[in-house]
Amino acid sequence: MDAAGLCHSDLSVVDGNRLRPLPMALGHEAAGTVAGTGTSVYDVQVGDRVVLVYVPSCGFCKFCNSGRPALYPAAARANGRGDLIRGGTRLHDTAGAEVRHHLGVSGFATHAVVDRNSLVIIDPEVPADIAALLGCAMLTGFGAVTHTAGVRAGDSVVVFGLGGVGQATVIAAAASGAYPLIAVDPVDSKQELARQLGGSHGCSPEGLSDLLADVLPDGVDWAFEVVGSVGVLQAAYAATGRGGATVSVGLPHPSAHVSFPALSIVAENRSILGSYMGSAQPQRDIPAMIQLWQAGRLPVERLKSSEIRLDDINSGLDALADGGAVRQLLRPGAVTQPGPTMSGTAS
CATH class of the missing domain: 3.40.50.720 (NAD(P)-binding Rossmann-like Domain)
Structure with missing residues (x-):
């Protein structure tokens, strides 16, 4: 994970406004670099830069075919359970207990296991702090x-x-x-x-x-x-x-x-x-927003309030709850404590 934004949808799980199974690793607005792929993944390569998408899509149902992938029913069910779209979880704490996924992303960590349908490959020249904001704030x-x-x-x-x-x-x-x-x-x-x-x-x-x-x-x-x-x-x-x-x-x-x-x-x-999710099609709209940002028409960088370390997540959520911050960006690499561990392979 290269960068993750702190969003009210994360805070809503903490304060109980969005009921989710616990324990859960939060974070749904994020960008990262592919470190490995599962055997069934053929169009993503190690080293690819990606934006994570908090509603995976299938590309075949009536909602995806009508340009409304955010309404994919199976994704809504998986997100509600804290599962990946193909079933189950891939996260555990240091004692081996299961940790649920937040919207298929769980970006508040140094690494994440996600489904192929939860990411969009992007231009590698786009900075991480810009890319992360495209996954929720700008997309929505x-x-x-x-x-x-x-x-x-x-x-x-x-x-x-x-x-x-x-x-x-x-x-x-x-x-x-x-x-x-x-x-x-x-x-x-x-x-x-x-x-x-x-x-x-x-x-x-x-x-x-x-x-x-x-x-x-x-x-x-x-x-x-x-x-x-x-x-x-x-x-x-x-x-x-x-x-x-x-x-x-x-x-x-x-x-x-x-x-x-x-x-x-x-x-x-x-x-x-x-x-x-802005009635958006991420595979189309995220590259389009990148082009508009590169042309100077979408000043995405102005949304960033500050950058914080993974260790400072609680104070970051407090600042979000206080109402003063627009978008704080978490930099998972700047961490001194271990987070959840992963098991399994990418879907």
Whole structure:
């Protein structure tokens, strides 16, 4: 493993918002270098640089064939169990007890065993800190704007929540020519970063009503909820105008329910769209994002808040929970303590 980003989806397992079998080795946004392959792997070579993908795909089911690999049912079941897609686990602790995989990746370690369908081979010249961010933050935010919504130049956009995925959503919306592009977060520094990344306006949740009344009194075309909060999702819906759409990107607690004025959906032609993994196709979209980054159109490097060692994972998760960090990058090679050990071979 070369680099791994700390994401709220990891924190959600720690705080119980995403129920997963334990013990589990976390980390799902990562990039690495292939150290070995199983006997059935023929198109990946030792030394290949790869981005890990947190939803493996088969390439044959109706979801993969319709361009929606994130909805592959077998992957959802395997991820929920903490297994690899072909069954079982390959991780154990120092006492030999089984450790579950997080979304088929478990990137918070010096090494990982993953399925072939959980990785995308990339240009070896792409730095690890850029590559890692493509696996979740950029894939999700870029995909939500480009594929789930299909934002066009001149569309108005508001993004609620300016963590890694939210800022990636701002980057993608700016690249699509959205205007006005409003970034909403209670943290001033995150609002400022969003403006630097192409947002036209930044504000706190409390200041949004006044800003919309001044800039977009008829409501926005696209509202992206990137928090995982029912209250924020309802605020996002309320911000849309006639014909507008709300894109739900954040992951709320499984028990959470939300309500909307039913008449507005029909009479005002408003819609609510779910966007898991940005409705993306990683094998297509990760190389495409690399080309856009190389052309200077996706400033992915601006998402990085800091780099930390594997030993500092707990303090990193605390910083993530406090809300100040955008994307901390874990460098597994800088470690002084042993992590989980591996057994078995790559699938």
